[in-house]
Amino acid sequence: MHEPFAELAFLLIITSIVGVIAVHLRQPVLIAYILVGILVGPAGFSFVQAHDQIDLLAQIGVAVLLFLVGLKLDLQHVRHIGPVALATGLGQLVFTIVFGFLLILLLGKDWLTALYVAIALTFSSTIIIVKLLTDKRELDALHGRIAVGFLIVQDIAVVLAMMVMSAVRGGDAVVDSSGWVIIASLIARISLTALLMFIVMWYIVPSLVRYVARSQELLLIFAIAWGTFLAALGEWAGFSKEAGAFLAGFLLASTHFRDAISARLTGIRDFLLLFFFINLGAKLDFSVLGAEIGSAVILSLFVLIGNPIIVMAIMGYMGYRKRTGFLAGLTVAQISEFSIVFIVMGISLGHLEQDALGLTTLVGVVTIALSTYMILYSQRLYESLTHWLSLFERTHPYREIAVEQQHLVENDPKIIIFGLGRYGARVLKHLHHHGVGVLGVDFDPEAVRALRHRNMPVRFGDAEDPAFLGSLPFAKVDWIVTTIPEWNANRSLLHALKEAGFNGRIVGLVRDDEHALALQKAGVTRVVNIFQEAADLAADYLAKEIEIQEKTT
Numbered sequence: 001m002h003e004p005f006a007e008l009a010f011l012l013i014i015t016s017i018v019g020v021i022a023v024h025l026r027q028p029v030l031i032a033y034i035l036v037g038i039l040v041g042p043a044g045f046s047f048v049q050a051h052d053q054i055d056l057l058a059q060i061g062v063a064v065l066l067f068l069v070g071l072k073l074d075l076q077h078v079r080h081i082g083p084v085a086l087a088t089g090l091g092q093l094v095f096t097i098v099f100g101f102l103l104i105l106l107l108g109k110d111w112l113t114a115l116y117v118a119i120a121l122t123f124s125s126t127i128i129i130v131k132l133l134t135d136k137r138e139l140d141a142l143h144g145r146i147a148v149g150f151l152i153v154q155d156i157a158v159v160l161a162m163m164v165m166s167a168v169r170g171g172d173a174v175v176d177s178s179g180w181v182i183i184a185s186l187i188a189r190i191s192l193t194a195l196l197m198f199i200v201m202w203y204i205v206p207s208l209v210r211y212v213a214r215s216q217e218l219l220l221i222f223a224i225a226w227g228t229f230l231a232a233l234g235e236w237a238g239f240s241k242e243a244g245a246f247l248a249g250f251l252l253a254s255t256h257f258r259d260a261i262s263a264r265l266t267g268i269r270d271f272l273l274l275f276f277f278i279n280l281g282a283k284l285d286f287s288v289l290g291a292e293i294g295s296a297v298i299l300s301l302f303v304l305i306g307n308p309i310i311v312m313a314i315m316g317y318m319g320y321r322k323r324t325g326f327l328a329g330l331t332v333a334q335i336s337e338f339s340i341v342f343i344v345m346g347i348s349l350g351h352l353e354q355d356a357l358g359l360t361t362l363v364g365v366v367t368i369a370l371s372t373y374m375i376l377y378s379q380r381l382y383e384s385l386t387h388w389l390s391l392f393e394r395t396h397p398y399r400e401i402a403v404e405q406q407h408l409v410e411n412d413p414k415i416i417i418f419g420l421g422r423y424g425a426r427v428l429k430h431l432h433h434h435g436v437g438v439l440g441v442d443f444d445p446e447a448v449r450a451l452r453h454r455n456m457p458v459r460f461g462d463a464e465d466p467a468f469l470g471s472l473p474f475a476k477v478d479w480i481v482t483t484i485p486e487w488n489a490n491r492s493l494l495h496a497l498k499e500a501g502f503n504g505r506i507v508g509l510v511r512d513d514e515h516a517l518a519l520q521k522a523g524v525t526r527v528v529n530i531f532q533e534a535a536d537l538a539a540d541y542l543a544k545e546i547e548i549q550e551k552t553t
Contacts, residue, residue: 004050011040011048015274028372030131033274037281051282058279060228061272062127063245067227068265069130069139069148070249071258085149088314092150092332093157095310096122096303103302107295113356116346119161120339120360121303124332126151126242128368131273132375133331143327146315151331155243158338189237197247205251213257213445213460216264223261224268226252256448256460263461263468280337292355296362303367304374307332316392325392326382334371335364413439414476418463418493419483420447423509423530427481428456439473464492469500477502483509487518494522 015036022032040047048054100118105111129151133139139148212222227248234244252258308329315325343360346352374381382389417428420442428451431438440458442448448460461468463484480497484490490508497506508519508527516527 004053007048007050008053011036011054011278014040014047015278028132028376030128030277030372031369033277034281034368037278037283039281040278041282043282048282051279054275054279054282057272058276059241061269061274061276063228063231063241064224064265064269064272065127065130066231066242066245067223067249068262068269069126070246070251071253071262084146084315084318084320086153087318088146088311088328089150089153089157091314092307092310093122093154096307099306100299100302103299104295107298109356112351113353116343116352117299117356117360120342121299121335121363123154123158123336123339123342124151124307124334125336125338125368126155127273127276127337128334128372129331129375132372136376138327141327142320143324146320146324147328147331150311150328152243152246154332154336155246158336158342161342192237197251200251206255209252209255209257210445210449213260216443216462219257219261220264223252223265256452256458257445259459259468259471260443260461260465262471263465283337283340292359292362296359296366299359299363300366300370303335303363304333304370312389312392316394319394319397321397322386322389322393323382326385326389327378330371330375330378330381333374334367335360337364340364413437413457413473415439415479415481416441416472416474416477417481417483418442419485420444420451420458421483421485424481424483425451425456427483427509428458429454432456437476441472464489464496466496466499469496472500474500474502478504480504480506481509482506485511485515487515490515490519491522494524 015033018032018036019029022029038044097118100121101114104114104117109117126148129147130139133141133144133147138144209222212218227245230248230251231241231245234247235241237244252261308326311329311332312322312325315328316322339360340357343352343357347354347357414437415431417424417431417438417440420428420440424440424442425447428438428440438457440451440456441461441463442458443460443462445460448458451458459472461471463469463482480502482490482493484493494506505525508516508524509530510516510519510527511529511531513529516529519527
């Protein structure tokens with residue numbers, strides 16, 4: 001069976017079976033996917049030969065994932081987490097390189113191997129961490145946003161490290177003229193890309209997105225096209241596909257279409273990332289492990305314990321609580337697939353021997369597997385260590401308190417209104433002007449844009465999409481108001497609200513008795529026929545005016 005279609009179908013069947021077993025045993029499906037890759041790859045039974053097709057799907061999945069990460073990181077978040085992300089990212093890099101270098105020298109390696117492996121130990125897997133945080137619904141939490149910030153710092157460091165080391169030729173570690181030419185070319189391309197991004201962000205993207213948002217299908221295609229195009233452009237510019245895809249999402253993060261785009265890409269992301277993890281497992285080469293097991297155990301403990309400790313220390317000093325520092329620290333308790341790529345590059349340049357690859361591969365397998373469980377069961381781990389973690393917390397965690405107060409002001413509405421036509425928009429405006437926490441939702445981009453220009457709290461999104469509803473801030477919402485005129489749409493909304501776990505009260509504003517009856521049968525708290533209410537109000541007003549006039553004559 002060597003037809004790519006048949007092989008991919010077989011691969012999906014095997015993955016589904018192993019995934020079901022993993023879920024039954026309460027194990028992470030991510031580990032199951034990597035295990036499938038090992039089983040069907042060269043290290044296992046070599047069932048699948050369509051490596052190019054799988055690798056392509058994996059690359060698209062990574063681009064979609066990083067695009068969604070950038071989509072969630074708007075300028076407001078960058079302002080809050082930028083300093084701590086930079087400080088934590090750089091601090092962790094320096095700590096791991098310096099102490100890792102000394103530790104590897106003590107293990108008997110030469111200085112160049114020690115330098116390469118120490119640098120490789122600093123890279124955490126952005127893709128794996130973002131997937132885990134997304135599955136736990138913690139990507140938008142404070143520790144999730146900070147983790148994404150310093151993971152991006154690490155990704156930039158990966159690029160710089162590869163640029164510098166690739167400019168070094170031969171074992172004598174001397175930078176030759178061709179190396180400097182490579183670096184100069186990369187800097188020029190990065191500068192050109194930055195200029196193009198600035199022009200696109202301010203003059204092209206806003207109008208283009210508003211136009212394509214008129215069609216749900218076109219919006220989805222545009223989002224994938226935009227993310228993959230900038231991923232390719234990022235690779236051409238010299239920094240990486242991942243950085244380019246992240247930038248593509250970040251450029252759309254300040255638009256009011258981001259939640260709708262994110263909801264539509266979630267399922268596609270999960271499907272494509274399956275191939276990434278299978279591909280990662282298939283590329284693990286266990287034949288080069290040799291006699292590196294003892295050294296790998298020591299370095300794995302260094303990564304699993306040392307990296308989280310330095311992150312907690314820096315975040316505690318900068319004014320964050322011990323729980324936030326601990327949860328963010330766990331995200332650097334593993335090394336990345338880029339670590340293995342970095343070592344392979346060193347071997348190709350003649351700087352390293354094959355044993356360095358075996359050591360890094362084994363550290364990668366151990367740390368990825370163990371850190372996955374650490375993140376999935378982070379709350380239990382935190383509760384068991386909470387007494388000792390007090391060492392990493394200030395008496396007054398001022399920075400986190402400020403972030404929490406800002407979050408309460410921006411993200412905790414009491415009422416959400418679906419449907420912002422003439423009636424719904426007027427209800428939104430009056431509630432907002434009375435100081436009531438309210439949020440409006442509509443899938444008409446022009447309606448949302450007009451209300452945004454009036455500084456109204458609105459979001460662009462589809463009320464029938466459960467994934468989109470999952471992104472709404474339901475934590476303190478007491479009332480849902482729907483002015484959507486179609487019963488089918490309202491039925492989908494009610495079902496999606498139930499799936500999202502909403503237990504508050506619902507008001508339906510309708511225009512006919514048939515719709516009102518359907519909402520009542522569906523269990524809506526209050527149904528208001530807006531035409532009848534308006535007619536009754538007008539009749540009452542006229543009756544009172546006539547009565548007053550008769551009394552005065």
